Amino acid sequence: MYVPRTARQIALFAVVFVEAAVVLALEGYVFGKFQYNINSKISSEQRRSSNTVAIPTYLALFIFGEVYQLAMTYDALRLKNTIQVIGLCIFNVALLVYAGIQFEQIKVAVQFLSTWALDDDSGSFVLDSSAWGEMRPTLIAIIGVLGVVTFVMVYICYQLYAEFGWSIYKQIGAGFDMRRRYLAYQIFISLLKFDAFFFLGFTVQFCVIILNRKDVEFGLTIAVIPCTVVALFLTQFAVRHERKWITGCMFLVFLAGMAYFMFKLIRMYQPSQESKYVSARKSLTVFAAITLFLILVSEINMIVCARNFDKGLKPYIASHSSLGKRLRISNLSPAADDTEKFDDVDNGAQFYSPTSPNRKRRFSLD
Incomplete structure (x- = not known):
């Protein structure tokens, strides 16, 4: 811990x-x-x-x-x-x-x-x-x-x-391109975490304050919550493990999410629906607007991360548990290769895998 x-x-x-x-x-x-x-x-x-x-x-x-x-x-x-x-x-x-x-x-x-x-x-x-x-x-x-x-x-x-x-x-290390890729990954993962809060915040308010349990929309809105949580986890998994086809599917899901929130925003300000949203329209508007902005920025950053696939970043963003497991295997196996390298295709620099127990990095001051 x-x-x-x-x-x-x-x-x-x-x-x-x-x-x-x-x-x-x-x-x-x-x-x-x-x-x-x-x-x-x-x-x-x-x-x-x-x-x-x-x-x-x-x-x-x-x-x-x-x-x-x-x-x-x-x-x-x-x-x-x-x-x-x-x-x-x-x-x-x-x-x-x-x-x-x-x-x-x-x-x-x-x-x-x-x-x-x-x-x-x-x-x-x-x-x-x-x-x-x-x-x-x-x-x-x-x-x-x-x-x-x-x-x-x-x-x-x-x-x-x-x-x-x-x-x-x-x-x-000091490689600018690798640090730029890692920064893009950090931005994307952070955005996903904040996406989750604002989406759940909007949905909870919408279900509890606005909708009647007998409405069909109530059940549909509740069903969206687990689907969104699964989509966020799949998106994080796809980018972390550089799975292109899953990333492409999640990009389309994010587009659908933008359409969903735009629909909710427009509906809240329709004259026929105005009285229904009086008690929570300000709060719902803020949450919907922030969520829309975060989804848009997330989609842009998803494209940036996808362009960085297969360029040597994957070992550096592996989970701590996976790294620990690999280190233990490497220490137990005399045949383990502790000089595995990854190439930075942009500047020709070589980086040693963080999974190696005796790794050395270029430009490292340790």
Whole structure:
């Protein structure tokens, strides 16, 4: 199990962990206040018709975002992925933007529910009118915490960029073309990880807040979730192992994904559908727009990675488990060839395979 060792790595993980702990506590407080102020006389049918599930969904999605960011931070430190570290800073900015959207959406939802009278008593409402006054300071505090942590993260990530850059230099060597290929791979893998979060975030909101379980679209949208997860894993597998035909198929799947999100965006703003999306249109629009952008950039980067197939990068991006297994086999087998080389077809340089236990790399300073 990987454990952060340098001061910068520990600092980044500690900052993200503290942010997650504080934000989760504040979001939990908001959720508790919301549940406490819901009228106890409300029926399950009235809960569905008044859409009281919207606010818990916003809060749960935010909590999921913090937990996901913490996992991504650990993953970035483990892999020494400079691109993912930069992506974490951008992701935290996205959470900050969503915190502002959450503030506005919860305000509108609470004010709406505070004027929604129960059927059996016109003087009794779904939500107590004092709920917003109790929740407002906490929601502002969440925005403040995210803003401060974003600045701290940017500073630490800037320091880590140099540290991880040196580690990659030692691993890949000084060959510019090989480092460029490895950078393209890092960008692509990082994009896939962020694609997963924003797609799931959009789909969960769409299913829980917008759709009725009896709608045909509800079942179809739920079915898209496992299909997308499988597609992301297949895409990562195809690029890591340089499988051209799978990569081509996944490129077409990504195109279909773009068409899907464009359809959802257009439909949300159609006059006939406008009332259906009022409670979550801002949030859904942000998630759909970000997902569309990430898919487009992922497709462009997929083409770049595909052009780098069969050029000697594959051994360097092999998984740690595979590398460990190969090293053990090489150490046990006296006939193992520990001088296996790979050619850089662009500049004629030769690189020794990272699977060799006694490997030497050109330009290495070790």
